[in-house]
Amino acid sequence: MATLEIDACSRWFGNVVAVNDITMSIGPGITGLLGPNGAGKSTLIHMLAGFLPPSTGTVTLDGSTIWKHQDVYRVMGIVPEREATYDFLTGRQFVLANAELHGVPEPGAAAQRALGTVGMQDAQNRKVGEYSKGMKQRVKMASALVHDPDVLLLDEPFNGMDPRQRLHLIGLLRTMGAEGRTVLFSSHILEEVEQVANRIEVVIAGRYAASGDYREIRRLMIDRPHQYTIASSDDRVLASALVADGSTAGVNLEGGTLRVHASEFLRFSELLPRVARDAGVRLYEVSPTDESLESVFSYLVEN
Known part of the structure; x- marks a missing residue:
């Protein structure tokens, strides 16, 4: 049972404040991170993933600071919004490389399991550069799941997916939430968030706006x-x-x-x-x- 904590965090780039004094706790289950474009969602996820340090405040996983703490990646899977793939590799080679980087026992078997989880077995021998946007999203998900992480951070994971692919991802997220994993995903596709998330965190213009069950927030x-x-x-x-x-x-x-x-x-x-x-x-x-x-x-x- 992993818990992510953001405590009084701000992050600025020159004179631009991307995140302004946000505090939130993200525990087991599925949390949806909502906000309009430019709200600071990706910056928050990058700080949670250890890609960016907060300008002020702390970001921790089970009490341990995430920034410059490489061991967190043993229990964390990340699906960034940008492509973050190597187009000259096949889907299988890409996921296998991530399994080997994580030092997973029997990386070949782990890669096959992850590809099967996201429904990419039939396309695994095609080059990633030939994939559609939705297929690239799924192979990125497979690479994030290959080491069976307890924490999953997903930045706009539904982008480019067709209705069938979205339904498959919804089912996968529900399963992971039911298993007690800590899943945070950002999305503008509100219908999927409504169907999947146990709770929501809303950020607007870099500031915390609301937290909890959206029905309770409405009331x-x-x-x-x-x-x-x-x-x-x-x-x-x-x-x-x-x-x-x-x-x-x-x-x-x-x-x-x-x-x-x-x-x-x-x-x-x-x-x-x-x-x-x-x-x-x-x-x-x-x-x-x-x-x-x-x-x-x-x-x-x-x-």
């Missing part, structure tokens, strides 16, 4: 109404009853669809079933319409 946004679509046995009666209560910021019944804006989440969640019961209305479905990860992320960026 803490008390200055923005929560939106629901409701289906019931009598939407008009239910709408009239809800309008009279102060926990709703707005009720709209249009085109046969009842939409409710609730300004107080907890009160509304208690109020709705009681109002429906008292009005003799049966609730068929209550669906939040703004609790997707995309809505949370957009709100944080805008504010």
